[in-house]
Amino acid sequence: MTDHPFLVAGGGIGGLAAALGLARHGHPVRLFEQSPAFEEVGAGLQMSPNGVRALRSLGAWEAVEPYCVIPSEIHLRDGITGALLQRIRLGKPFEEQFGAPYRVCHRADLLSGLLTAARRNFKIELNPGRKVEAVAEMPSGARLTFADGTSADGAAVVAADGIRSRLREAVCGSIQPTPRGVILYRGLMPLQRVPPEIEADCVTLWLCPRGHVVHYPVSNWRNFNIVAALDGDLAECGWQAPAPSAEVARSFSGVCEDLSNLLAAPATFQRWQGADLPALPRWSSSRVVLLGDAAHATLPFLAQGAVMALEDAVILAREVTRAPGLAQGFEGYEGQRRARTARIQEQSRRMSRIYHAGGPVALARNLTLRLTKPSFALKRLEWIYRWTPENSG
Numbered sequence: 001m002t003d004h005p006f007l008v009a010g011g012g013i014g015g016l017a018a019a020l021g022l023a024r025h026g027h028p029v030r031l032f033e034q035s036p037a038f039e040e041v042g043a044g045l046q047m048s049p050n051g052v053r054a055l056r057s058l059g060a061w062e063a064v065e066p067y068c069v070i071p072s073e074i075h076l077r078d079g080i081t082g083a084l085l086q087r088i089r090l091g092k093p094f095e096e097q098f099g100a101p102y103r104v105c106h107r108a109d110l111l112s113g114l115l116t117a118a119r120r121n122f123k124i125e126l127n128p129g130r131k132v133e134a135v136a137e138m139p140s141g142a143r144l145t146f147a148d149g150t151s152a153d154g155a156a157v158v159a160a161d162g163i164r165s166r167l168r169e170a171v172c173g174s175i176q177p178t179p180r181g182v183i184l185y186r187g188l189m190p191l192q193r194v195p196p197e198i199e200a201d202c203v204t205l206w207l208c209p210r211g212h213v214v215h216y217p218v219s220n221w222r223n224f225n226i227v228a229a230l231d232g233d234l235a236e237c238g239w240q241a242p243a244p245s246a247e248v249a250r251s252f253s254g255v256c257e258d259l260s261n262l263l264a265a266p267a268t269f270q271r272w273q274g275a276d277l278p279a280l281p282r283w284s285s286s287r288v289v290l291l292g293d294a295a296h297a298t299l300p301f302l303a304q305g306a307v308m309a310l311e312d313a314v315i316l317a318r319e320v321t322r323a324p325g326l327a328q329g330f331e332g333y334e335g336q337r338r339a340r341t342a343r344i345q346e347q348s349r350r351m352s353r354i355y356h357a358g359g360p361v362a363l364a365r366n367l368t369l370r371l372t373k374p375s376f377a378l379k380r381l382e383w384i385y386r387w388t389p390e391n392s393g
């Protein structure tokens, strides 16, 4: 183990998780986040059992759990008729089947839980307000240069700087996110404004022709998170921009009254182009390794992006600790993560086609959902939810 610190670029979910993982294995870590404070932005996240298990392994679950909401059930509904197609209970049998619970939370809450855990660990130095401009690799380590002209040296760099990663280029050249023909809207509103017809304690998925809507409570039952996805492309693939709820309601005209009323309820939504990353030729160079969305950004339709970043952090920390050298550590990490994250990316793309079907395909899908036992539906998710650090590779 080297005394030189690991440098982590990006203080989102993946960066903070990587810092925690490395520090728990005894490595000193210096983390650099471009925002002046660790930004409590974003909206709801579903935390599936594999995510809970990763958080436990990072020593952060205790800090995150108090912020999480326990939803009672997952409902799949037809967005046009409102009919319930499938119901999955999230109580004790679910927890027993997967060895950990299913929770929902706000991204800000997950981030503050990770931050609380990071602040308790003296091996982690947190540096907000430091935008990384460049990375240089040297025979004995790596150097980050910041927008303010300063620099930092360390043993290696973990690039956790998100889907639009600047550091990715140092590892595998210029590879940009690929728009996937879907526009995403996120809305957040106080829970008490949710129309009474909506079962606010559930995670509900409404399947509509050319789109779908997911919603659930967050922030200790204070707020309600709505994500709507619609087939289409925006003129620009940039970051989020506000969109009036009238635009969302218009896009989902023809849906049942309950859903239509709900979509009209938030004052505004945030809108952006859904995109993911193609398979990268490699995830690391000699001193820089990619993690989270920087390595394998995915469409959000399996609700696994943040969870994959947490799993990455657990495995990267373990592999660089137990391997004889960094190269072998990075190789072990990529070897255990690449196939799983590629499968998540591929199935997320596929889910949008299934969720957004219309006509006879939608009728067949709905019939299948009605006839499928919840236990069978859950069985098909075991490869995602039953992940543990021990069975990962």
Ligand SMILES: Cc1cc2nc3c(=O)[nH]c(=O)nc-3n(C[C@H](O)[C@H](O)[C@H](O)COP(=O)(O)OP(=O)(O)OC[C@H]3O[C@@H](n4cnc5c(N)ncnc54)[C@H](O)[C@@H]3O)c2cc1C
Pocket (backbone or CB within 6 Å): 009, 010, 011, 012, 013, 014, 015, 032, 033, 034, 035, 044, 045, 046, 047, 130, 131, 132, 133, 160, 161, 162, 163, 165, 166, 184, 186, 227, 291, 292, 293, 294, 298, 300, 303, 304, 305, 306, 307, 308, 309
């Ligand atoms: C609509 C939607 C719903 C989602 N729902 C879920 C869900 O239910 N469950 C789930 O698990 N995931 C979900 N996700 C995915 C999840 O939000 C992302 O996968 C996750 O946030 C990725 O974490 P990350 O740390 O890799 O990147 P980010 O969260 O993007 O963090 C990157 C960080 O790096 C910083 N940074 C960037 N550039 C620099 C620089 N040059 N210098 C310094 N710092 C820099 C940024 O400021 C940021 O803090 C959803 C995503 C979307 C869009």
